[in-house]
Amino acid sequence: MVSHFKKVLTSSIVKKQLMGVTGLLLCGFLLSHMLGNCLMYLGPEAFNTYAYTLTSNKLIYVAEAGLLAIFFTHLGLAIRLTIENNIARPVKYYMKQNSGRGSNFASSTMPYTGLIVLIFIVLHLINFKYGPYYTQAYNNVEMRDLYRVMIEHFASPLNVLWYIFAVLSLGIHVSHGFWSAFQSIGFNHPKYNCILKCTSKAFAIFITLGFSAMPIYCFLQGGH
Amino acid sequence: MRNNTVSMNLNLKIWRQKDGKDKGFIEDYRLDGVSPDMSFLEMLDMLNETLIREGKDPVAFDHDCREGICGMCSLMINGQSHGPEAETTTCQLHMRKFKNGDTIVIEPFRAKAFPVLKDLIVDRSAFDEIIAAGGYVSVNTGNAQDANTLPISKINAELSMDAAACIGCGACVASCKNASAMLFVSAKVSQLSLLPQGQIEAEARVQSMVNKMDELGFGNCTNEAECEASCPKGIDISNIARMNREYLTASVKSQE
Ligand code: FES
Numbered sequence A: 001m002v003s004h005f006k007k008v009l010t011s012s013i014v015k016k017q018l019m020g021v022t023g024l025l026l027c028g029f030l031l032s033h034m035l036g037n038c039l040m041y042l043g044p045e046a047f048n049t050y051a052y053t054l055t056s057n058k059l060i061y062v063a064e065a066g067l068l069a070i071f072f073t074h075l076g077l078a079i080r081l082t083i084e085n086n087i088a089r090p091v092k093y094y095m096k097q098n099s100g101r102g103s104n105f106a107s108s109t110m111p112y113t114g115l116i117v118l119i120f121i122v123l124h125l126i127n128f129k130y131g132p133y134y135t136q137a138y139n140n141v142e143m144r145d146l147y148r149v150m151i152e153h154f155a156s157p158l159n160v161l162w163y164i165f166a167v168l169s170l171g172i173h174v175s176h177g178f179w180s181a182f183q184s185i186g187f188n189h190p191k192y193n194c195i196l197k198c199t200s201k202a203f204a205i206f207i208t209l210g211f212s213a214m215p216i217y218c219f220l221q222g223g224h
Numbered sequence B: 001m002r003n004n005t006v007s008m009n010l011n012l013k014i015w016r017q018k019d020g021k022d023k024g025f026i027e028d029y030r031l032d033g034v035s036p037d038m039s040f041l042e043m044l045d046m047l048n049e050t051l052i053r054e055g056k057d058p059v060a061f062d063h064d065c066r067e068g069i070c071g072m073c074s075l076m077i078n079g080q081s082h083g084p085e086a087e088t089t090t091c092q093l094h095m096r097k098f099k100n101g102d103t104i105v106i107e108p109f110r111a112k113a114f115p116v117l118k119d120l121i122v123d124r125s126a127f128d129e130i131i132a133a134g135g136y137v138s139v140n141t142g143n144a145q146d147a148n149t150l151p152i153s154k155i156n157a158e159l160s161m162d163a164a165a166c167i168g169c170g171a172c173v174a175s176c177k178n179a180s181a182m183l184f185v186s187a188k189v190s191q192l193s194l195l196p197q198g199q200i201e202a203e204a205r206v207q208s209m210v211n212k213m214d215e216l217g218f219g220n221c222t223n224e225a226e227c228e229a230s231c232p233k234g235i236d237i238s239n240i241a242r243m244n245r246e247y248l249t250a251s252v253k254s255q256e
Helices: A002-009 A012-042 A044-056 A059-087 A110-129 A146-153 A157-185 A193-220 B040-053 B125-132 B154-164 B171-175 B182-193 B202-215 B226-230 B238-253
Strands: A135-138 A141-144 B008-016 B025-034 B103-107 B116-118
Touching: A002 A012, A012 A044, A012 A059, A012 A157, A012 A193, A012 B202, A012 B238, A044 A059, A044 A135, A044 A141, A044 A146, A059 A110, A110 A146, A110 A157, A146 A193, A157 A193, A157 B238, B025 B040, B125 B182, B125 B202, B154 B182, B171 B182, B171 B226, B182 B202, B182 B226, B182 B238, B202 B238
Parallel strands: B008 B103
Antiparallel strands: A135 A141, B008 B025
């Protein structure tokens, strides 16, 4: 029983399926994170109250633990698969060319775009979650002024550019990953293949534009 | 179509390797007077005749039917398995696809599971091992039955036939950046599991063939579809998706 379980979990197919499922769950997080952050367009009070409501709920620890587990499964598998795939071809080709009929830029750069996103997430947490702590009170409730942290951070054009670059990498990553997850799980049918591929690209574009608009908006506020 | 070029002069960069232990290297050759109507293998024959006349060791390469059905020929030609043409084996690739004065790089298929034996010949018996692990139907189906005693939907019959077009050449492994054998294994799994005779053992088959594939050191699929693009028989990656879901359900239902 245990050995069967282990064999299944370490099989090339199930590893890819776990990669896909965790990737899709992370896509769900991206969507909620982006939509929630859109409250910043309503001003500091709406945004700060939203952040406060989220973080003051004790369930946030459960949610964060779940997110971390999903994230590290995705990351751990990515590292393992990349190493294994490297071992699978010990002698490299003198010349290797893609046919132009199969892979695309997004699919062949998954480890690199993933790495950029990883670095970005670490910096993102340092800059915001563990960044400067200002407070502000609304209706006598004191809460963190995250809005100010954001405005100050994106007053620098370099921060804006890096953020957009990272989010673009994320979009490229997701544009292949989203469809790829379905293929790994076993969804591939002429009836809906087109919808899957289009949704994958549309979702990637939506996420990229949605996230990129935020630092630009903050930058245009001129640091206040 | 007649090609007006009378003959071509080529620069060849060919992988030479004495045996499995040798490190190997790329050697440059100059070959003049190649006819555009030759197949790629005939061009190599011509080179070998020159080498033999000069008392040198001819270039070892795999081939058999030379009509695109046996899957023996291989070769990475300018970094692509079976060369640049879609759905074409090396033996069916013609020199008219190249230009006079071209430099052509010729290497063996590369994967840990496909060790080089000599020059351009690799050992593809890993594929045989995967087949031996379950790529067959072991129920006795008796004598040929009357037509239509075994109903099979037309769609499944066609999908199975498409998957059965796989000639097991290994181009999918060679062109995959992960050296994954998913297209080959999924074609064999699909070919059998789509038919009633193969369905009885379908669950055990997909598990043992995939486990064998992993054990032999092939890489993990990242859904790039380079395999499909380089497959001389146009095997579709929807077969990989079928194998993915069959493996998952078989693992969940397994009695082990
Ligand atoms: S030699 Fe038989 S397929 Fe090319």
